[in-house]
Amino acid sequence: MRKATGLAAALALTTSFSVISSAQAASTLESVQERGYLQCGVNTGLPGFSSPDDKGNWKGMDVDTCRAVAAATLGDADKVKFIPLTAKERFTALQSGEIDVLSRNTTWTLTRDSSLGLNFAGVNYYDGQGFLVSKNLGVKSALELDGATVCIQAGTTSELNLADYFRQHKMEYQPVVFDTSDQTISGFEAGRCDMLTSDQSQLYALRIKLKKPDSAMVLPEVISKEPLGPVVRQGDDQWFNIVKWSLFAQLNAEEMGLTSANIDSQKKSDNPAVGRFIGKEGIKGKGLGLADDWAYQIVKQVGNYGEIFERNVGEGSPLKIARGINALWNQGGIQYAPPIR
Amino acid sequence: MQEKHTMPAPARHYFWNDPDKRALVFQIIVTVAILGLAFVVVENTLSNLEKRGITTGFDFLSQESGFGIIQSLVEYDETHSFGKTFIVGLLNTILVSVLGIILATVVGFLVGVGRLSNNWLVARVCGAYVEIFRNIPLLLQILFWYFAVLRTLPSPRQSLDLYDTFFLNIRGLYIPAPIFQEGAIWIGVALLLAIASVWVIKRWAEQRQLASGKTFPVFYTAAVIVIGLPLLAWFMTGQPVHWEVPALKGFNFRGGYAVIPELCALLIALTLYTASYIAENVRSGIEAVNKGQTEAAFALGLPKSRTMQLVIIPQAMRVIIPPLASQYMNLIKNSSLATAVGYPDLVAVFAGTTLNQTGQAVEIILITMSVYLLMSLLVSLLMNMFNKKMALAER
Numbered sequence: 001m002r003k004a005t006g007l008a009a010a011l012a013l014t015t016s017f018s019v020i021s022s023a024q025a026a027s028t029l030e031s032v033q034e035r036g037y038l039q040c041g042v043n044t045g046l047p048g049f050s051s052p053d054d055k056g057n058w059k060g061m062d063v064d065t066c067r068a069v070a071a072a073t074l075g076d077a078d079k080v081k082f083i084p085l086t087a088k089e090r091f092t093a094l095q096s097g098e099i100d101v102l103s104r105n106t107t108w109t110l111t112r113d114s115s116l117g118l119n120f121a122g123v124n125y126y127d128g129q130g131f132l133v134s135k136n137l138g139v140k141s142a143l144e145l146d147g148a149t150v151c152i153q154a155g156t157t158s159e160l161n162l163a164d165y166f167r168q169h170k171m172e173y174q175p176v177v178f179d180t181s182d183q184t185i186s187g188f189e190a191g192r193c194d195m196l197t198s199d200q201s202q203l204y205a206l207r208i209k210l211k212k213p214d215s216a217m218v219l220p221e222v223i224s225k226e227p228l229g230p231v232v233r234q235g236d237d238q239w240f241n242i243v244k245w246s247l248f249a250q251l252n253a254e255e256m257g258l259t260s261a262n263i264d265s266q267k268k269s270d271n272p273a274v275g276r277f278i279g280k281e282g283i284k285g286k287g288l289g290l291a292d293d294w295a296y297q298i299v300k301q302v303g304n305y306g307e308i309f310e311r312n313v314g315e316g317s318p319l320k321i322a323r324g325i326n327a328l329w330n331q332g333g334i335q336y337a338p339p340i341r
Numbered sequence: 342m343q344e345k346h347t348m349p350a351p352a353r354h355y356f357w358n359d360p361d362k363r364a365l366v367f368q369i370i371v372t373v374a375i376l377g378l379a380f381v382v383v384e385n386t387l388s389n390l391e392k393r394g395i396t397t398g399f400d401f402l403s404q405e406s407g408f409g410i411i412q413s414l415v416e417y418d419e420t421h422s423f424g425k426t427f428i429v430g431l432l433n434t435i436l437v438s439v440l441g442i443i444l445a446t447v448v449g450f451l452v453g454v455g456r457l458s459n460n461w462l463v464a465r466v467c468g469a470y471v472e473i474f475r476n477i478p479l480l481l482q483i484l485f486w487y488f489a490v491l492r493t494l495p496s497p498r499q500s501l502d503l504y505d506t507f508f509l510n511i512r513g514l515y516i517p518a519p520i521f522q523e524g525a526i527w528i529g530v531a532l533l534l535a536i537a538s539v540w541v542i543k544r545w546a547e548q549r550q551l552a553s554g555k556t557f558p559v560f561y562t563a564a565v566i567v568i569g570l571p572l573l574a575w576f577m578t579g580q581p582v583h584w585e586v587p588a589l590k591g592f593n594f595r596g597g598y599a600v601i602p603e604l605c606a607l608l609i610a611l612t613l614y615t616a617s618y619i620a621e622n623v624r625s626g627i628e629a630v631n632k633g634q635t636e637a638a639f640a641l642g643l644p645k646s647r648t649m650q651l652v653i654i655p656q657a658m659r660v661i662i663p664p665l666a667s668q669y670m671n672l673i674k675n676s677s678l679a680t681a682v683g684y685p686d687l688v689a690v691f692a693g694t695t696l697n698q699t700g701q702a703v704e705i706i707l708i709t710m711s712v713y714l715l716m717s718l719l720v721s722l723l724m725n726m727f728n729k730k731m732a733l734a735e736r
Contacts, residue, residue, distance in 0.1 A: 088697050095395065095702075116700040117395035137592075147591040149512060154680075154689070155697030159408045163419035166409075174593070175409045176603070177694065178683045187683075190492045191511050192602070194592045234394045 028100055028232070028239035029073060029289055037079040040066035041099040044084040044180050047205040048313040048321070049105050049125075058082045062103040064308045065124050065230050067301070068246040069101055072294040077301035086179050088155040091116050094233060101243055102231040105199065107157045112231075121243040123229040125313075126325045126334060128222035129161050130200040132207060135217050137194060142221040146171040151184040151193035153177070158198050161224040185209050188216075199226045204319045242288050249295040251337035252277065253304035255328055260303040263296060276341055283341075295340065305335065386703060401699040402427070408694055410685045412601055423695050430690035431712060437604060437686065438673045438716075441611040445672060446665075448612060449619025454649070456624050467620065474617040480678055482614055487606035487682040494602070497593055506586055514600040515587035524578035531574035532567070539563040603684035607676065615672045619665060626661035627653055658731045666724035670717045677713070687712065 032038050042050035042062050050060040058080075067077040085093050085104060094102045095117055105127075106112075108120040131142050139145060142165070152159055154177045166173045176193055178184045185206040188196040196206065203218050210216055230247070232240050253259070256273060258266060266274050276282035279292035288294065302308065305328075313321045327333025356362045390397050402424035409419050414432040417425055455467035474482070492511065495501065500510040508515040539562075546557035575582065587597035630653050638648040679686035680693060692709045696702055 088693055091697070091700055092702055095393065111698075112700070115396035117390070117393035145592075147593055147595065149593060154683075154693050159694060160698065163407055163409050167419060173409065174411050176411060176683055177685065177689065179680060179693075183683070186488075191496045192492070235392070 028236045029242065032073055032100055036074070037081050038066060038070040038073065038101065039081050039083060039099045040069070041085045041090055041093050041102040041104055042066065042082050043104045044086060045182055046105065046202060047208060048201065048317055048319045049205065050082070050084075050103075059312065061125055061308060061312045062105060062230075064302050064312065065103040065247065066101060068250060068298045069230075069243055071297040071301045072242060072246050072249070072288075072290055075291060075293075075297055077297070086155075087153050088179060091118065094118060094231060097233070100232075100239070105202065105228045106231055107199075108227045108229055109157060117234045118231050119234050119240050121230045121232055121240055122247040123227040123335075124247055125201065125228045127199040127201050127226035127228050129158050129197060129224040129226055130203050130222055131219040132188065132196040132198075132203045132216055133194065133219060134188075135215055139219070142219050142223070143169060143171075145173070145195060147173070148194040149174045149176060149192070151176050151178065151187045151196045153181050153184050153198065154179055156198070157224070157226065162197050165223045181206060182209075199228070201313060201319075201321060204321055205313075208318050238289055242290065245288060245295075245340075246298060248337035249277075249298050249340065250302070250305040250308060251328065251335055252340050253295070253299045254306040255330070255337070258299050258304060259307055260300055263299050273339075273341070390703065396699075396701060397704070398701075399704060401701055401704075404699075406695070406698070408698065410690055412604065412685055423699060426695050427687075427691045427708070430685060430687035430695075433685050433690070434673075434676055434679075434687040435716075437607055437611065437676050437679065437684070440608055441615065441672050441676065442669050444608070444612040445615040445619055445668070448616035449668075450623055452616060452620035453623025454627070456620060457627055471617045471620050474613050475621070479610060479614045479675055480681060483607055483610040483678055483682055486609045487602065491602040491606055497589060500589070500594075506584075508587055508594055510594075511602065512593055512599070513602050514605065515594045516598050516600070517584040517586045518597045520583045520585050522581040522583070524581040527578050528571045528574045528582065531570040535567045535570040539566055542566075601684075603679070603682050606682050607679050607684045611672055611675060614675070615668055618668050618671075622661050622664045622668065623657070626657035626659075629660045630656045655731075659728075662724060662728045662731060666721060666728075669720050669724065673716050673720065674713060 026034070040063075042058065042060075045051045046060070046062075048060055050058055050062040053059050063080075063082065066080045066082065070080045071077040083093065083099055085099075085102075087104075090102055090104050090106065091112070093099050101121075102118075103124075105125070106120075107127075108123065112118065113120055131145070133139050133145075150162060150173050152162060152175050159175070159177070162173070162175065176187060178187060181198065181202060184196055184198070187193055189210055196203065198206070200218065200222060207213050207216055207218070230243050232243050253263075256271075256277065258274065258277065263278070267278060267280075269275065272281060278296040279285060279294070284292035285294045286292075291297075303311070309323065309326060310316045313319045314323065323331075323333060325334050327335065329336040356366075387397065403422050405419075406421055406423050406426050407419050408426075410417060410426065410429050412433060413429045414436060415425075415428060417429050452467045452470055455463050456471065458464045458467070494509060494511040497510045497512055500508040500515075502508045506517055539559075542557075542562060543559050546559050550556055585596045587594040587599070634652055634656065635648060638652045643651065676686060677688040680689040683689065687709060692705055696705045699705070
């Protein structure tokens, strides 16, 4: 009887704990709006995708994805707190609720989509894995790399693709695994590795960090598909939709010819599609739980997809990456967004 | 029975009047509460993981890993399982820890004794060593050795070499590897035989010294036997061991053993850092031995080195061993900083890449923590046994 009393007390104690722990937080949108800023996980430093400039402002494609979400949800693209994460830390940070969106050149794969409790909200950059080698190695193709030492970032799909590629071609390699992409490039520069492997866009971005960028070259082989995009937690469909449509709004704006410069003059446009876009007609922001001008704010403050691309990685940037498959579907690429209506 | 009834009836005896029973009740309550709390934590974690659609369980351990590891003590490639990556990482952690413990102990003892030297220069150099390495954060030291020292080594094509057998470059240290052929087993047998005979000779020499006072040069005899017997066996069996010398093929050296610079940097840093603490333990241990012991040994006519070896160190060991154990445990735990320079230890491989590729953080971190705990407990157990053996035998 006495033991039973103790047990009952313990049970009462524990149930009170479980009540506390099972009380779930509010929806992501509510907590972002209440907090007043968006918490966005980005790369620790990858020119063109997310890296701080000389004034400490974050710049890049992935950064602009975060800014677009902030413009849509809070009406102000600057209300973002950027949280730099290594590849190893990124999923845990999102799962644990430390960030609201993960926008960190993350490849969409079946394993990640199905077993991490996360959802990929779309693709903001179609990439593929390549190799960066020093020119004085005299190598013209990745197939000549048997026995090479490879610098690589831990916890990436690159690590897996590399193993697949070398196995498939019956070649040997030695992986030197670092935590950040900065470490991989410094290891490459010091000569610890013969080559560096990562997504091609990253290779161009890392190459300009070398003291002599011309001393290294990107090999022509692309050994994998790397669709990169923002990620959110599973179980909050409203938030998932918001992030997804923030991307679609950028693509639709480019398709309609709406830019940050001309969107104000288009406000009186007779085109019904433009009217729906800027929130004068149609469903407006209701379905997403946002203000009616959410898409207008994205374009006005951040720009359309083409502007974002050119500014960060395209001709307007030191990277000078061609649009390629990242062009719109009607211009030879595969970037396609469902219509806003 | 009758008698008992005639006894005065005792006052009603409540259990809370008995301190033993009371204590028991409280202990049960606390135990149940802790177990309950643990249960709730586990239950809550599991249900939340499930609610968020995160896979749980240990099935991933048998899945194919799909990534390579640069250094492995057992056979491993990307077709092996995630479970195997655990073994590879664990062995790499054990390798650097064991080497680190041995080297740190040797360096620590030398420096600790050196600090007490009468030679002004030796004492000051050892003192400076301790103050420098003890007061710089270990992570910085690891990064220093890796980025500042090892990064200055030449490329494979301009390797530093020693007689074209040993090669040193930025990819690591390449040393020849023995290749055993038929008959090589006899060399091993000879070595075991040599060790056994050295043990017998040592026993005999000790007994003879106790009986007659005559000493015997055990060290030199042992050296001759341990080196000589296997060498003899090598010649007699027709030299069955060959050396595979590393050679530059393509991008890198192939053949022989390669010691990667990540291991070197980590090992140097761990050794020097831990040795500075061990040196202080040794110094305090020696200083704790009463000066009268030294004087008594001198009075008996023992030379200085024998005094240290036979009188001071055995007594100092009692003071040295307990803190030594905690330094060993620190070294093991600090080896997890390997991830900073890309050495594939347990944390970098298993709690790093494997965790990221499978996403099963809770299981993997749990396994990793338990392994470190077990390793520390094991060291603690061994050192306690050693301590008991060395403790003062009361007569």
